[in-house]
Amino acid sequence: AAAFGLYFPRKEYSENVYIDQPAGTPLLRIHALRDSHGEVAHFHLCQNLIISRARSHENHWFQIREKTGLLYLSKSLNREDFNMLSVGNWMPLSKVMLYVFLSSHPFQEKECDSATRTTVFLSLMNATAPACSSLTARQLCFTEMDLSFHIKENKPPGTFHQLQLPSVHHLCQNLSISYKLLAAEGMPFRYNENTTGVSVTQRLDREERERYELIAKCTVREGFREMQVEVPFLVNVLDEDDSPPFLPNGTDTADAVVEFNRKEGTVLATLTVYDADTTPIYPLESSRKKYTGTIITDDPWISETFRVEHIFDEIHFSPNGSQVRGTQHEYKLVLNKSISVTEHRSFQLDVLVNDTEFHGPERSVMLHFNVSILPVSIQFPNMTYQFTVNRNAERFAQIGKICIENCMKFRGVNISYKLLSPNVSCYPVSILQGREGKWGSLYVNDSSVLHRPECKEIQYTIQATDKQSRKHTKTLLTVVLEGTLLKKEEDCPDSCAVSKHRAECEECGGLGVLTGRCQWRQGSGKGITTNYSTCTPSIKTCPDGTCDVIESKDPAVCPQDCTSGNIIGGHGKGTGNLGIKSGHGICYCFPRQNCYCEKDDIKEQLCDEMCKTVI
Amino acid sequence: LAGPPSPPGQDPHGWRVPVDCVRANELCAAEPSCSSRYRTLRQCLAGRDRNTMLANKECQAALEVLQESPLYDCRCKRGMKKELQCLQIYWSIHLGLTEGEEFYEASPYEPVTSRLSDIFRLASIFSGMDPATNSKSNHCLDAAKACNLNDNCKRLRSGYISTCSREISATEPCSRRKCHKALRQFFDRVPSEYTYRLLFCSCKDQACAERRRQTIVPSCSYEDKEKPNCLDLRNTCRTDHLCRSRLADFHTNCQASFQSLTSCPGDNYQACLGSYAGLIGFDMTPNYVDASPTSITISPWCSCKGSGNMEEECEKFLRDFTENPCLRNAIQAFGNGTDVNLAP
Numbered sequence: 039a040a041a042f043g044l045y046f047p048r049k050e051y052s053e054n055v056y057i058d059q060p061a062g063t064p065l066l067r068i069h070a071l072r073d074s075h076g077e078v079a080h081f082h083l084c085q086n087l088i089i090s091r092a093r094s095h096e097n098h099w100f101q102i103r104e105k106t107g108l109l110y111l112s113k114s115l116n117r118e119d120f121n122m123l124s125v126g127n128w129m130p131l132s133k134v135m136l137y138v139f140l141s142s143h144p145f146q147e148k149e150c151d152s153a154t155r156t157t158v159f160l161s162l163m164n165a166t167a168p169a170c171s172s173l174t175a176r177q178l179c180f181t182e183m184d185l186s187f188h189i190k191e192n193k194p195p196g197t198f199h200q201l202q203l204p205s206v207h208h209l210c211q212n213l214s215i216s217y218k219l220l221a222a223e224g225m226p227f228r229y230n231e232n233t234t235g236v237s238v239t240q241r242l243d244r245e246e247r248e249r250y251e252l253i254a255k256c257t258v259r260e261g262f263r264e265m266q267v268e269v270p271f272l273v274n275v276l277d278e279d280d281s282p283p284f285l286p287n288g289t290d291t292a293d294a295v296v297e298f299n300r301k302e303g304t305v306l307a308t309l310t311v312y313d314a315d316t317t318p319i320y321p322l323e324s325s326r327k328k329y330t331g332t333i334i335t336d337d338p339w340i341s342e343t344f345r346v347e348h349i350f351d352e353i354h355f356s357p358n359g360s361q362v363r364g365t366q367h368e369y370k371l372v373l374n375k376s377i378s379v380t381e382h383r384s385f386q387l388d389v390l391v392n393d394t395e396f397h398g399p400e401r402s403v404m405l406h407f408n409v410s411i412l413p414v415s416i417q418f419p420n421m422t423y424q425f426t427v428n429r430n431a432e433r434f435a436q437i438g439k440i441c442i443e444n445c446m447k448f449r450g451v452n453i454s455y456k457l458l459s460p461n462v463s464c465y466p467v468s469i470l471q472g473r474e475g476k477w478g479s480l481y482v483n484d485s486s487v488l489h490r491p492e493c494k495e496i497q498y499t500i501q502a503t504d505k506q507s508r509k510h511t512k513t514l515l516t517v518v519l520e521g522t523l524l525k526k527e528e529d530c531p532d533s534c535a536v537s538k539h540r541a542e543c544e545e546c547g548g549l550g551v552l553t554g555r556c557q558w559r560q561g562s563g564k565g566i567t568t569n570y571s572t573c574t575p576s577i578k579t580c581p582d583g584t585c586d587v588i589e590s591k592d593p594a595v596c597p598q599d600c601t602s603g604n605i606i607g608g609h610g611k612g613t614g615n616l617g618i619k620s621g622h623g624i625c626y627c628f629p630r631q632n633c634y635c636e637k638d639d640i641k642e643q644l645c646d647e648m649c650k651t652v653i
Numbered sequence: 654l655a656g657p658p659s660p661p662g663q664d665p666h667g668w669r670v671p672v673d674c675v676r677a678n679e680l681c682a683a684e685p686s687c688s689s690r691y692r693t694l695r696q697c698l699a700g701r702d703r704n705t706m707l708a709n710k711e712c713q714a715a716l717e718v719l720q721e722s723p724l725y726d727c728r729c730k731r732g733m734k735k736e737l738q739c740l741q742i743y744w745s746i747h748l749g750l751t752e753g754e755e756f757y758e759a760s761p762y763e764p765v766t767s768r769l770s771d772i773f774r775l776a777s778i779f780s781g782m783d784p785a786t787n788s789k790s791n792h793c794l795d796a797a798k799a800c801n802l803n804d805n806c807k808r809l810r811s812g813y814i815s816t817c818s819r820e821i822s823a824t825e826p827c828s829r830r831k832c833h834k835a836l837r838q839f840f841d842r843v844p845s846e847y848t849y850r851l852l853f854c855s856c857k858d859q860a861c862a863e864r865r866r867q868t869i870v871p872s873c874s875y876e877d878k879e880k881p882n883c884l885d886l887r888n889t890c891r892t893d894h895l896c897r898s899r900l901a902d903f904h905t906n907c908q909a910s911f912q913s914l915t916s917c918p919g920d921n922y923q924a925c926l927g928s929y930a931g932l933i934g935f936d937m938t939p940n941y942v943d944a945s946p947t948s949i950t951i952s953p954w955c956s957c958k959g960s961g962n963m964e965e966e967c968e969k970f971l972r973d974f975t976e977n978p979c980l981r982n983a984i985q986a987f988g989n990g991t992d993v994n995l996a997p
Contacts, residue, residue: 049966182911188965276962318961320885352959363964613820 044070044079044140046156047187047198053205055160056167061114064204065100068107068156070140071189071196081107082145084137084155089123100160102138104145108204109138109158120162132162170210175265178206178215179256186272191244192280195237201254202234213260219271220253227252227273244275245314245355248362279395281314283367283403290404294387296411300377301450305347308370309405311391317350317365325350328395331369331405334388344409345374346389367391371407376450380507382413416453416504418442418513423500425480427466428521429488430554432547434588434595436579437467440478442502442511448476452505457498457515464493467517470587475505481588494519524554533594534573535627538638543573550575550588550595563623566608570621570635572598585616597627607635671763674727674742675735687722690715695745719746728763729898731931732841740894756966760905761898765924769992772846772923792988793864796850806847809839817870827873836874837934849926855988856946863944869933875940875954883955884967889936896935902928909979915986917979922992925983939974949984950975
């Protein structure tokens with residue numbers, strides 16, 4: 039790390055300034071802590087007063103003692119000055135801000151661009167200094183700002199605060215104000231009663247303890263009256279990179295197997311590295327650069343095919359009862375591109391993790407991944423496929439799925455399925471590619487063929503091809519036609535989804551039906567539910583919440599899964615605004631038009647036994 | 654909701670009322686010396702910090718001239734025409750001058766002079782009842798009813814609700830960008846007597862508090878897969894002029910102060926609630942963290958995990974939402990129908 043040099047233990051200081059306070063009035067005391075022994079602090083003010091909303095003024099009133107850090111009024115602030123400084127401040131309270139800079143050598147030029155600075159907020163009070171008797175004990179003892187400090191670990195001890203307020207001490211000399219630091223036993227801090235200074239007595243270690251909570255107690259005596267105030271006094275220890283990376287349980291090796299999942303972006307294995315130091319996730323990129331993970335290899339194929347992803351997270355260690363923050367770094371071995379199904383090799387891949395800001399010999403650890411890339415075979419299971427199809431099935435009826443071995447486990451492998459046309463005229467079915475190139479869906483493409491008596495048993499050859507390697511495999515498919523042709527009902531719509539009642543649903547057919555008749559799904563009937571009542575070509579595939587490749591061929595097949603039109607009545611839409619995910623009562627659709635979900639109040643049993651006999 | 658009209662050129666505190674930045678820009682453009690200095694200053698500020706800029710003679714001169722021009726004190730109004738343009742002009746001057754790394758930034762918006770009592774008066778006119786009636790009623794439900802009875806409120810509310818609950822795909826539950834835009838429209842265009850009632854209704858049971866938490870459709874507009882670090886989120890917000898301005902406005906109006914009775918700057922609850930609502934629909938969108946009816950905890954979607962040495966600063970930033978007495982008092986005062994009575 040770069041040498042920190044001197045630094046301020048507080049980011050901000052505050053004090054009130056009153057009209058007509060005399061020149062020479064001390065305002066507040068600023069401290070600096072050292073990076074190394076022998077450094078001497080020099081304080082310097084930037085000669086600009088910054089007022090809220092960016093107006094700035096030259097500073098004529100405030101000065102700081104270069105050696106002691108005492109900020110004082112060098113010129114009385116009269117009402118005219120006050121009015122001038124208040125313009126532009128539209129909040130009721132006027133504040134001016136000034137920067138105090140710090141250097142280890144006397145300031146040559148009065149520049150104000152040093153990185154080490156602290157901010158002083160001076161509240162301009164529209165009144166003359168108050169009488170001491172009108173001030174509360176809280177106001178006499180402490181400023182409004184929290185007593186909160188930060189001290190860097192591994193730095194020499196020193197004084198970092200003065201409890202006594204110089205302005206109050208100057209103003210109220212007849213009051214006795216004394217301080218104490220409570221809960222300081224056993225802590226590395228000391229209070230000096232003579233100077234009211236608080237110092238840190240030894241080098242701190244953040245990995246031991248990162249927060250100290252003390253109490254500052256103030257006693258004000260005026261004659262026989264005594265008042266006491268207590269406020270929290272907090273010290274945070276700032277971290278530097280002084281711990282090397284280490285392996286939890288000594289684990290530096292992990293297996294990484296590539297088999298069915300060969301897709302770019304797949305995480306193959308993860309190894310963890312701990313560090314007792316904190317790592318800010320903000321800004322993220324710079325922290326990533328400080329803790330690198332590099333694949334060590336000469337093989338261009340390995341460096342093209344794999345990458346290492348680094349994520350880190352805050353964890354807690356408890357070195358001696360108190361919790362301190364640390365970091366868990368995870369290095370993930372990731373596929374940088376999809377791997378061909380024919381690839382077959384094994385090797386060890388080494389990743390060098392480097393804590394670049396740690397200055398010590400153990401700044402890096404080596405991680406090992408045992409990588410095995412197994413080939414996968416493109417083949418059908420031993421059996422041949424046989425499907426039976428009812429002669430009354432309609433176009434887009436789903437017959438079944440075709441899948442090579444382990445096809446559902448594949449990722450990053452794209453298989454295409456195709457029917458090699460048989461040498462006969464009976465050709466009722468086709469195949470469509472399922473999602474992600476895993477399986478093929480077999481469906482009726484030409485229902486008129488099903489009606490022809492000469493077509494009974496049809497033999498096909500199916501070919502599955504891996505798109506990347508062009509490897510392919512074949513199997514036989516037999517389609518057996520069965521059942522007798524039913525007479526078609528007159529006046530039936532071509533979509534099952536149009537039917538609103540069970541009776542009309544079950545006596546009609548429609549696109550996509552398997553046996554010539556639509557199927558009725560009876561819902562639970564409670565409110566808006568995914569289990570709504572509806573008429574569908576096949577309960578197995580529609581509605582199932584996904585608009586599959588066959589359903590999407592024609593909007594009349596399953597509008598319940600595929601509609602993008604209006605849905606009237608209580609409903610919830612499906613993924614991507616497609617289909618009816620949930621509905622109220624019965625949902626029915628007119629393809630290419632609206633869908634309706636409504637509670638059906640008309641009882642289906644309009645005509646009971648009595649009525650039938652009368653007719 | 655406009656406050657009582659103030660005499661031209663003066664606000665109630667006696668300060669000069671600033672002209673809006675779009676107008677100030679026009680005034681400056683009409684004057685050759687101003688417009689050339691403005692151009693110079695913008696070039697000075699581009700990519701340089703305040704101190705380097707002040708070291709340059711030409712930049713210094715430009716700044717001195719501009720300090721006297723209306724551009725220097727210009728402000729913007731919430732929901733004004735060309736709000737974004739106004740804020741761009743504002744930050745083009747102020748960004749370089751306020752260092753861009755300050756913890757609190759001054760608000761580019763005009764101070765809010767109206768009071769909660771103005772809203773209560775209006776609210777009781779249209780609802781026909783006292784806001785603090787019936788202890789059994791669900792105020793959040795009443796607020797929703799009141800909104801549904803107003804065409805504008807109903808239209809914009811159902812607009813954001815349907816946008817925010819529309820599922821895009823299995824991995825993307827909604828379009829956060831569109832949801833935020835719809836929420837901003839709702840809070841910008843619907844009068845606060847409707848929007849505040851929905852956001853800040855008081856609750857006695859969990860069902861009511863859950864309804865209050867759900868007001869902004871948090872599953873889309875608020876929650877995310879991961880919680881970023883709050884300082885990182887603040888950084889993201891500050892890269893956007895609108896978000897930066899709304900955050901600065903929140904800090905200006907809701908920053909807890911020891912010097913007032915209510916802990917709010919100027920004891921102005923209305924201003925704090927307004928700038929809270931102004932954050933909804935941006936990266937820094939705040940919300941109720943749970944459905945607790947009585948103990949109100951507000952937070953943006955972030956945590957201080959992974960802050961490193963900035964943990965103190967991060968927690969300070971987060972506390973302005975989670976443990977802010979001004980914000981809490983303002984929300985409770987609205988729910989109870991009480992405002993501070995200030996002597997004029």
